[in-house]
Amino acid sequence: MSERLSVLVLDDEPIVGRRLAPALAKVGCDVEVFEAPVPALKRIQEKEFQIVVTDIRMEDVDGIEVLEKVMALHPRTKVIMITGYATVEVAREALAKGAFDFIAKPFKPQELRDVIARAAESLGFKGIHETPVE
Amino acid sequence: MPIVFVSGVPFGGGERLAKELARKLGYAFLDREEVVARANESGIPVGKLEVALVKKPAVQERMVRLRDRYLAVATATICEKAAAGNLVYYGRAGHHLLPGVGHVLRVRVVPEPARRLETVMERLRLPREKAEKFIRDVDEDIRAWVRFVHDVDMEDLQKYDLVINLEKLSLENAAAALCSIAELPDFRPTPASQAAMQERLLRARARIRLALDERTADADLTVRSSEGVLTITYVPRQAQLAPLIPDVLGDLPGCREIRCTMASTNILWIQEAFRPDSGTYREVNELARRWGAAVELLQYRAGGEEGEAVPVEVAPAAALKAGTGGVEDDLPEAAAGGADRSFERTLEALVQEGRSGGGHTVAGGRDRLVGAISRSVPYSLVVVDNLFLDKSPAARTRMTRELAMFLTDHVKAPILSTADLSSKLHLGRGEVLKAFAAGALVVLLYCAIFLRQEGLLNVLGGEAHKAAPWVASVLVALLAPVVSVLYGNLLASAMKWLKMD
Numbered sequence: 116m117s118e119r120l121s122v123l124v125l126d127d128e129p130i131v132g133r134r135l136a137p138a139l140a141k142v143g144c145d146v147e148v149f150e151a152p153v154p155a156l157k158r159i160q161e162k163e164f165q166i167v168v169t170d171i172r173m174e175d176v177d178g179i180e181v182l183e184k185v186m187a188l189h190p191r192t193k194v195i196m197i198t199g200y201a202t203v204e205v206a207r208e209a210l211a212k213g214a215f216d217f218i219a220k221p222f223k224p225q226e227l228r229d230v231i232a233r234a235a236e237s238l239g240f241k242g243i244h245e246t247p248v249e
Numbered sequence: 250m251p252i253v254f255v256s257g258v259p260f261g262g263g264e265r266l267a268k269e270l271a272r273k274l275g276y277a278f279l280d281r282e283e284v285v286a287r288a289n290e291s292g293i294p295v296g297k298l299e300v301a302l303v304k305k306p307a308v309q310e311r312m313v314r315l316r317d318r319y320l321a322v323a324t325a326t327i328c329e330k331a332a333a334g335n336l337v338y339y340g341r342a343g344h345h346l347l348p349g350v351g352h353v354l355r356v357r358v359v360p361e362p363a364r365r366l367e368t369v370m371e372r373l374r375l376p377r378e379k380a381e382k383f384i385r386d387v388d389e390d391i392r393a394w395v396r397f398v399h400d401v402d403m404e405d406l407q408k409y410d411l412v413i414n415l416e417k418l419s420l421e422n423a424a425a426a427l428c429s430i431a432e433l434p435d436f437r438p439t440p441a442s443q444a445a446m447q448e449r450l451l452r453a454r455a456r457i458r459l460a461l462d463e464r465t466a467d468a469d470l471t472v473r474s475s476e477g478v479l480t481i482t483y484v485p486r487q488a489q490l491a492p493l494i495p496d497v498l499g500d501l502p503g504c505r506e507i508r509c510t511m512a513s514t515n516i517l518w519i520q521e522a523f524r525p526d527s528g529t530y531r532e533v534n535e536l537a538r539r540w541g542a543a544v545e546l547l548q549y550r551a552g553g554e555e556g557e558a559v560p561v562e563v564a565p566a567a568a569l570k571a572g573t574g575g576v577e578d579d580l581p582e583a584a585a586g587g588a589d590r591s592f593e594r595t596l597e598a599l600v601q602e603g604r605s606g607g608g609h610t611v612a613g614g615r616d617r618l619v620g621a622i623s624r625s626v627p628y629s630l631v632v633v634d635n636l637f638l639d640k641s642p643a644a645r646t647r648m649t650r651e652l653a654m655f656l657t658d659h660v661k662a663p664i665l666s667t668a669d670l671s672s673k674l675h676l677g678r679g680e681v682l683k684a685f686a687a688g689a690l691v692v693l694l695y696c697a698i699f700l701r702q703e704g705l706l707n708v709l710g711g712e713a714h715k716a717a718p719w720v721a722s723v724l725v726a727l728l729a730p731v732v733s734v735l736y737g738n739l740l741a742s743a744m745k746w747l748k749m750d
Binding site for chain 1: 261285289294296297300301303304373374375379380382383386387390391394428573574575576577578579
């Protein structure tokens with residue numbers, strides 16, 4: 116049985132997690148979905164995820180703070196930022212703080228799968244498929 | 250009073266200066282953030298454009314439609330706010346949104362570098378080295394944005410009325426100086442500049458209406474206006490939209506009349522296999538850009554199972570749709586699994602660039618191909634290549650040439666192969682040498698004529714002419730065609746070099 120990639124998805128719009136979880140599961144990811152940053156950060160403290168996918172604009176804690184905390188706790192984790200309000204300033208800030216990549220909404224799940232495949236490759240992970248498998 | 254456009258870079262003090270100026274003058278303040286928010290609320294995902302600049306400059310071309318929609322929202326927001334009263338706008342180079350509007354004061358703010366670096370380090374919590382890199386990258390991205398969105402160089406100081414360097418000048422004093430300048434009569438509105446702004450507003454509102462109405466959202470429409478008359482040009486495959494356009498634009502304020510016309514310049518591109526990253530795509534697209542033409546794709550499989558032409562639909566332009574959280578529907582399994590979608594991707598690329606004339610596929614004999622070519626569309630050029638892919642290269646070339654000759658008898662437009670197209674678009678080494686030779690001969694000829702004027706005049710009308718008048722006629726008959734051929738070659742090469750058709 117091939118190894119699976121652990122992925123945490125954090126977005127305060129529930130529909131995002133509902134759409135992304137099955138799309139990532141079918142390429143070999145074990146996905147945990149969170150709709151609020153605080154429980155997500157608690158889970159990140161307990162477990163080192165290989166990939167964290169986080170929205171930027173959220174109540175209480177924004178995605179940039181999540182990125183900073185993940186980088187401080189688990190520097191090997193690859194963080195992918197997603198947002199509907201992207202600007203070059205925010206994208207550059209995220210990249211300067213160690214984000215692996217940045218995706219502007221709206222996007223197709225395949226776009227995220229491509230980025231996750233690249234992140235998995237940089238982690239030396241072999242079990243990920245770039246496209247869904249039956 | 251003028252609309253004051255303050256342009257600057259992030260963390261450079263420009264925004265604070267613009268706000269201080271608005272406060273001192275008692276004007277309304279508007280910034281780029283508000284414009285972007287309005288665009289996002291309208292379903293126009295400006296973030297896709299911004300991220301394309303950071304990540305993949307190569308895909309910018311695919312964002313032309315999105316860019317045009319953003320520009321329309323930005324223009325409308327600024328004009329509406331300025332029409333309601335005086336306005337100070339802070340952004341990247343917003344004054345380029347209102348070309349031809351005279352009551353505009355264009356200010357560029359140059360930041361104090363050390364203070365800017367400290368601000369970035371403090372506000373973004375970045376160490377010095379990373380903050381320096383952040384500033385370099387963001388400045389480059391913003392220059393690229395201005396180049397892509399407005400097609401100008403942000404650093405070109407001729408595009409500004411005033412440059413404020415904050416190295417020595419405090420924000421308060423800079424704002425005070427700007428207050429006096431803003432009140433100069435040079436920047437006051439005139440009836441002509443007000444009318445120009447209303448025209449810009451009308452055009453922008455029309456573009457937004459057409460982009461947001463689901464009946465016309467994915468159409469390739471060109472909007473022009475003059476004295477309240479809107480002219481909307483559509484590509485031939487979207488002729489069914491013509492009666493809908495007046496409905497969509499019906500009660501647009503300031504619009505006296507709506508005229509709908511079909512685009513008269515269209516390129517038909519016939520191939521068996523298409524790729525959006527191919528050299529041919531670039532060639533055809535470059536020509537379409539120069540002509541302002543729509544490109545129609547026809548995928549032809551010679552000798553395949555006969556069938557009627559099948560239109561191919563592509564995904565609509567990126568738009569933020571409610572209820573999806575910004576995650577679009579996934580690709581069909583077959584497509585995601587690596588099925589060849591090159592044709593659809595080529596069509597998508599043209600759609601995003603606003604140059605799609607539609608696409609369809611057809612298989613079978615030559616008659617099927619001719620039947621699939623619309624008689625009602627006024628084509629300006631037909632490009633034929635990359636056909637008969639299952640044959641040997643020699644047979645492929647021969648059969649493509651035969652097909653091109655067959656089409657010449659059935660289509661009223663020039664038929665070119667991609668090689669011919671390339672040679673017509675670009676100056677080859679041989680042509681450069683030929684142009685130099687022609688230029689050198691023209692110079693030599695003129696030198697000979699001017700250095701030997703006396704003898705020449707003698708032949709044309711002097712003693713020698715009286716003795717042998719036929720010599721002058723022979724001389725003119727020989728020289729005139731030689732000079733015209735040399736000039737013709739020289740000018741043709743120069744026009745090609747200047748990309749003039």
